[in-house]
Amino acid sequence: MRRIKIFDTTLRDGEQTPGVNLNAQEKALIAKKLDRMGVDVIEAGFAAASKGDFEAIREISRVVETATVASLARALPGDIDRAWDSIREAKFPRIHTFIATSDIHMKYKLKMTEDEVYKQAVDMVRYAKGKCRDIEFSCEDASRSRREFIYRVLEGVIEAGATVVNIPDTVGYSYPDEFGTLIRDIRNNVPNIERAEISVHCHNDLGLATANAAAAIKAGAHQVECTVNGLGERAGNTALEEIVMLMRVREKELNATTNIASTHIAPTSATVSQLAGIGVQPNKAIVGGNAFAHESGIHQHGVLENATTYEIMTPESVGYSKNKMVFGKHSGKHAFTDKLREMGYDFNREKIDELFKKFKALTDVKKEIFDADIEYLAQGSIKEVEEKTKLVTFEVVRHSLNCIKADIVMESSGRKEFGSGTGDGPVNAIYQGINTLLGREYELKEYSIHGITGGADAQGEVRVRVAHGDSVGSGRGIHTDIVRASAEAYIDAINCIESIRIA
Numbered sequence: 001m002r003r004i005k006i007f008d009t010t011l012r013d014g015e016q017t018p019g020v021n022l023n024a025q026e027k028a029l030i031a032k033k034l035d036r037m038g039v040d041v042i043e044a045g046f047a048a049a050s051k052g053d054f055e056a057i058r059e060i061s062r063v064v065e066t067a068t069v070a071s072l073a074r075a076l077p078g079d080i081d082r083a084w085d086s087i088r089e090a091k092f093p094r095i096h097t098f099i100a101t102s103d104i105h106m107k108y109k110l111k112m113t114e115d116e117v118y119k120q121a122v123d124m125v126r127y128a129k130g131k132c133r134d135i136e137f138s139c140e141d142a143s144r145s146r147r148e149f150i151y152r153v154l155e156g157v158i159e160a161g162a163t164v165v166n167i168p169d170t171v172g173y174s175y176p177d178e179f180g181t182l183i184r185d186i187r188n189n190v191p192n193i194e195r196a197e198i199s200v201h202c203h204n205d206l207g208l209a210t211a212n213a214a215a216a217i218k219a220g221a222h223q224v225e226c227t228v229n230g231l232g233e234r235a236g237n238t239a240l241e242e243i244v245m246l247m248r249v250r251e252k253e254l255n256a257t258t259n260i261a262s263t264h265i266a267p268t269s270a271t272v273s274q275l276a277g278i279g280v281q282p283n284k285a286i287v288g289g290n291a292f293a294h295e296s297g298i299h300q301h302g303v304l305e306n307a308t309t310y311e312i313m314t315p316e317s318v319g320y321s322k323n324k325m326v327f328g329k330h331s332g333k334h335a336f337t338d339k340l341r342e343m344g345y346d347f348n349r350e351k352i353d354e355l356f357k358k359f360k361a362l363t364d365v366k367k368e369i370f371d372a373d374i375e376y377l378a379q380g381s382i383k384e385v386e387e388k389t390k391l392v393t394f395e396v397v398r399h400s401l402n403c404i405k406a407d408i409v410m411e412s413s414g415r416k417e418f419g420s421g422t423g424d425g426p427v428n429a430i431y432q433g434i435n436t437l438l439g440r441e442y443e444l445k446e447y448s449i450h451g452i453t454g455g456a457d458a459q460g461e462v463r464v465r466v467a468h469g470d471s472v473g474s475g476r477g478i479h480t481d482i483v484r485a486s487a488e489a490y491i492d493a494i495n496c497i498e499s500i501r502i503a
């Protein structure tokens with residue numbers, strides 16, 4: 001049985017999903033969960049992209065215990081220096097450098113010839129090798145590249161010290177037969193290929209990312225790059241949960257297995273979905289809300305008699321529990337502490353007491369507390385922004401069809417202050433009131449709301465982006481009262497803007 005390495009790029013390619021922006025604490029939390037799940041490599045980010053990403057990769061390098069930590073870099077000395085500085089504290093660091101090898105990318109984007117790209121790839125792998133033992137090299141857009149050219153580049157970079165060579169289907173253009181043949185051809189035509197591991201990185205533009213990765217495994221690939229929930233650029237990447245469970249369910253046929261503890265899949269999927277702010281579609285394989293749901297009578301009958309009639313894997317095998325612990329107002333601190341631990345939070349007693357109070361307050365307004373509610377409570381306490389200003393209370397009164405007045409009390413630098421505003425809706429009125437109270441014209445740029453869990457008493461999660469001058473801050477508020485969640489999200493964003501200013 002071959003063991004296929006799982007390279008998770010949720011924190012790099014996954015973060016390239018439009019609208020996703022994770023801070024260092026959020027990234028570190030996801031990295032710890034991936035490490036516990038048993039992934040072989042965590043691609044933590046693109047160090048040259050921003051100071052924030054650099055710091056996040058550094059933090060991840062410190063907290064990850066078992067997995068290799070990779071940092072992506074263009075084939076440029078500056079990017080490689082930055083990548084190395086970001087991972088040098090990791091137990092197992094890897095520099096991942098890349099350059100495009102297809103005619104389209106070389107001509108229109110890089111404006112380089114084949115010879116120039118070859119030289120830059122080889123020189124930069126050699127340069128990176130001078131810093132780090134483990135070097136991965138990717139031929140970006142490999143599936144649309146001229147075969148003979150990829151063979152030449154791969155031979156050159158392996159000679160220069162690459163330990164892993166990655167073959168991406170960057171634009172999700174390939175199909176399984178073709179992609180499998182590409183991997184076989186590489187194995188047969190690159191003379192020194194045995195000195196490196198072959199990795200594949202597939203995108204889902206035609207819905208074939210997992211199928212292409214599976215074809216590559218059959219053709220001899222050693223490592224699959226993937227993301228939790230299939231996040232990633234455009235239509236996303238191969239979903240970790242899909243490729244892992246494919247190897248679990250069809251292990252014999254694929255003659256392949258992984259190191260993944262599959263029961264961690266569902267909780268990790270929930271954390272990523274919540275922190276990234278990207279919900280999972282109900283019919284998503286493995287982690288969608290309907291993946292183990294049976295609605296029609298014939299199916300229900302079959303499942304009641306024997307679940308294997310309609311289930312090819314058990315919900316428990318991916319971390320859903322049939323006998324789940326139900327949380328509500330009668331729940332106690334032992335079960336709550338246990339739940340937090342199971343979710344990967346190692347809080348001290350003081351923090352648990354504080355969260356338990358919030359949990360009890362929530363049970364007064366919500367009949368059943370779901371895992372997602374507890375995740376949000378826990379995530380709220382790992383916020384990196386200081387709460388300089390916070391909401392104390394507010395009241396909203398409708399004056400006429402188009403005019404609503406909001407009175408707000410806030411605590412700012414330890415003092416209670418009062419403000420009021422009007423608007424055509426309650427949220428608008430509150431935002432005007434907060435601006436008046438703080439004496440600043442903050443401007444709402446983006447606003448979105450979604451229900452975290454089902455039911456009439458579900459909590460609403462509001463996300464906003466707020467601007468003031470050149471500064472922009474993001475904020476999040478969660479509450480069963482969506483007007484209050486809106487106010488808290490706005491204040492969270494303001495605290496973010498002000499803390500950036502002070503820093």
Ligand SMILES: CC(=O)SCCNC(=O)CCNC(=O)[C@H](O)C(C)(C)COP(=O)(O)OP(=O)(O)OC[C@H]1O[C@@H](n2cnc3c(N)ncnc32)[C@H](O)[C@@H]1OP(=O)(O)O
Pocket residue numbers: 013016046048049050073074075076098099100109110111140170233
């Ligand atoms: C397929 C993938 O997913 S690749 C990874 C994609 N991810 C990202 O781009 C996220 C992080 N990126 C960033 O933050 C920015 O793009 C940066 C910091 C890397 C570069 O920013 P800028 O200097 O403003 O350049 P910009 O992004 O506009 O253009 C890219 C430049 O890199 C060059 N380039 C692109 N890929 C490579 C490469 N692999 N090796 C060397 N140079 C490259 C382009 O030709 C262009 O060069 P030019 O500025 O001389 O014209």
Ligand SMILES: CC(C)C(=O)C(=O)O
Pocket residue numbers: 013098138139140141166168169170171201203
């Ligand atoms: C950087 C590379 C591996 C990539 O993300 C792609 O080609 O899709």
Ligand SMILES: [Mg+2]
Pocket residue numbers: 013168170201203233
């Ligand atoms: Mg990609």
